[in-house]
Amino acid sequence: MYIYNDFDAEFVRDRVRQFRGQVEKRIDGSLTEDEFKPLRLMNGLYLQLHAYMLRVAIPYGSLDAAKMRQLAFIADKWDKGYGHFTTRQNIQFNWPLLKDVPDMLDALADVGMHAIQTSGNCVRNVTADHFAGAASDEIEDPRPTAELLRQWSTDHPEFQFLPRKFKIAITGSPNDRAVTKAHDIGIRMVRNENDQPGYEIIVGGGLGRSPFIGKVLREFLPKAELLPYIEAVLQVYNLEGRRDNKYKARIKILVHEAGLDEIRGSVEETFARTLAEFKKPSDELVDQITTYFNPPEFNNIQSHAYEEALETDPVLRSFVETNVAEHKNPAYGIVTISTKPIGGTPGDVTSDQMRLIADLAEKYSHNEVRISHEQNAVLPHVRKADIPLVHAALKAVGLATANIGLISDIIACPGMDYCALATARSIPIAQEISTRFDELKLEKEIGELRIKISGCINACGHHHVGHIGILGLDKAGVENYQITLGGDATQTMALGERAGPGFAAEELLPALERLLNRYLEIRECSDEIFLETYRRLGPQPFQQALYPEEEKYAA
Amino acid sequence: MAREFTPQIVTANDLLLGDAVYLTKAGTWSRLHSDAHLANSAEQAQTMLKHVKGQQDVIVGAYLANVSVNEDGIPEPAHFREAFRTRGPSNYFHGKQADAQSS
Numbered sequence: 001m002y003i004y005n006d007f008d009a010e011f012v013r014d015r016v017r018q019f020r021g022q023v024e025k026r027i028d029g030s031l032t033e034d035e036f037k038p039l040r041l042m043n044g045l046y047l048q049l050h051a052y053m054l055r056v057a058i059p060y061g062s063l064d065a066a067k068m069r070q071l072a073f074i075a076d077k078w079d080k081g082y083g084h085f086t087t088r089q090n091i092q093f094n095w096p097l098l099k100d101v102p103d104m105l106d107a108l109a110d111v112g113m114h115a116i117q118t119s120g121n122c123v124r125n126v127t128a129d130h131f132a133g134a135a136s137d138e139i140e141d142p143r144p145t146a147e148l149l150r151q152w153s154t155d156h157p158e159f160q161f162l163p164r165k166f167k168i169a170i171t172g173s174p175n176d177r178a179v180t181k182a183h184d185i186g187i188r189m190v191r192n193e194n195d196q197p198g199y200e201i202i203v204g205g206g207l208g209r210s211p212f213i214g215k216v217l218r219e220f221l222p223k224a225e226l227l228p229y230i231e232a233v234l235q236v237y238n239l240e241g242r243r244d245n246k247y248k249a250r251i252k253i254l255v256h257e258a259g260l261d262e263i264r265g266s267v268e269e270t271f272a273r274t275l276a277e278f279k280k281p282s283d284e285l286v287d288q289i290t291t292y293f294n295p296p297e298f299n300n301i302q303s304h305a306y307e308e309a310l311e312t313d314p315v316l317r318s319f320v321e322t323n324v325a326e327h328k329n330p331a332y333g334i335v336t337i338s339t340k341p342i343g344g345t346p347g348d349v350t351s352d353q354m355r356l357i358a359d360l361a362e363k364y365s366h367n368e369v370r371i372s373h374e375q376n377a378v379l380p381h382v383r384k385a386d387i388p389l390v391h392a393a394l395k396a397v398g399l400a401t402a403n404i405g406l407i408s409d410i411i412a413c414p415g416m417d418y419c420a421l422a423t424a425r426s427i428p429i430a431q432e433i434s435t436r437f438d439e440l441k442l443e444k445e446i447g448e449l450r451i452k453i454s455g456c457i458n459a460c461g462h463h464h465v466g467h468i469g470i471l472g473l474d475k476a477g478v479e480n481y482q483i484t485l486g487g488d489a490t491q492t493m494a495l496g497e498r499a500g501p502g503f504a505a506e507e508l509l510p511a512l513e514r515l516l517n518r519y520l521e522i523r524e525c526s527d528e529i530f531l532e533t534y535r536r537l538g539p540q541p542f543q544q545a546l547y548p549e550e551e552k553y554a555a
Numbered sequence: 556m557a558r559e560f561t562p563q564i565v566t567a568n569d570l571l572l573g574d575a576v577y578l579t580k581a582g583t584w585s586r587l588h589s590d591a592h593l594a595n596s597a598e599q600a601q602t603m604l605k606h607v608k609g610q611q612d613v614i615v616g617a618y619l620a621n622v623s624v625n626e627d628g629i630p631e632p633a634h635f636r637e638a639f640r641t642r643g644p645s646n647y648f649h650g651k652q653a654d655a656q657s658s
Contacts (some may be wrong), residue, residue: 027571029612047615049636050643051573080649098571103657228575234572345646417644425639427646477634 044115060128123153130372163241164249204255207459296366303385347375408434415455422455422473518545
């Protein structure tokens, strides 16, 4: 875990001091809302439907026990005893009072956290693979690079007023768990033909109202050249990105309109200059940062207790099947803690649950916790022999739902239950789906299925890349839900295709039942997941299931 | 023929709490939608909205919201978004729905 140096700590404290003064001035009336709004947004404070909301960055999704306990403390002291993990590895507190926010930020600073650049047209929280440093398929741990990018982008004087927000994600594994192709810049750690480590740079991906899959801007970038190269991309975007239309201001539109080759040319030209200008070679800094992310000392003592427990405890076995991923050390497992109990709110964790996760991280996971873009928590380094104990502890606080990658492991944005931008609710839809398919006892039968729900076209719920995507809209004053099919958030990214007309809220669940019953009928075998069946057969059989009436008329 | 005017109210968020508030006939702010003062013409609605622009030390982001009027003459939200603002989120018993019970 990276630990703030004096500079980092002083910088964050300073910002809290400034913001405290700004809040006081807003409350006493000497700042208008027009003056205050950009200041509060720079510090992650939004105003939503029912209250303010504070969005706190969890850089590359990494927490330790002290940070997690502090989030629990903040949730209890200044909020309603819970927090909401988002699809960009942030945590949101939904009920802060304006006067309390500076104290909350001070409490965050106490543990090396902040809410800076979680809003505004700047480089946002750099996200990463939540299995970083643990995954068996990893080429290299992406976190030192993510931390380097965090330091470079934080308060970068040139990039505080970009045409629009800018999101960077990085993965160190060929299996992309960080949705890199749906980011303004996606970074994949690769090796070239000489086995040297470097980066593949992907640009112009994004969801929202105009979804695009990112394109490869540079196939291989030597590690040491990362910062000057990213700086060049940002310089080109800052100058050439559109500022005349908010909806066309992201870099994806620039890449789309100007063309990839044109942008590549501009970036390479700029890069020739930034490479020469950069004083400090970034590889030195990376090496320095890397020491913070050195792998823990793994205890390789084998134990049969794990296998025995799996034999005798079917509930544990079911949990391990879905929630434990392969660790690079065979004596260990990566344990994903689902924040999606049946009927629960995806991403919500109570303060008691946070404290339990912190305890488990400290005791069983080398003091590490991750938050995934799928809104779950991860204990990255758990000795297999300890997994039964971890499972029992999680079960006691309602955190042992064995559903990772299944139908109830839904991504859902806060939607119109909280968000001022939303056009419909997302959370109740997620709750209904998980409750219904649990009643039907079909979850395991259906197998891997990624449902992603957004409450507006901004697509925080990643609906475009859900195997089944659900988009909530306002259709003539009624909540209406559009279904997209065939999306994929991984290295084989695909944007889902709209299946047809939307459904009223009460029609949605029966439609999904028809859709998934059809899938169960037509899949080749029980191993063929929904997405594979969709790719094999195309949308037609699924559209027939969704819209049986139309089929009747057509016949 | 002129289009029929849909009755409107002025709503905003409270500066300190962030909670939804409604402009009353007395020119004060209430947490209850039913206390909202009805504008029965576009001119009246604009006048009311203009009036509250000067109240930046109390509220944030005032706007006009369409309402329907029930048989007792009380305004009710015309759109589901405004209805949600009178209650709170649907996943927890938080916000106004909880405040109403405790007060």
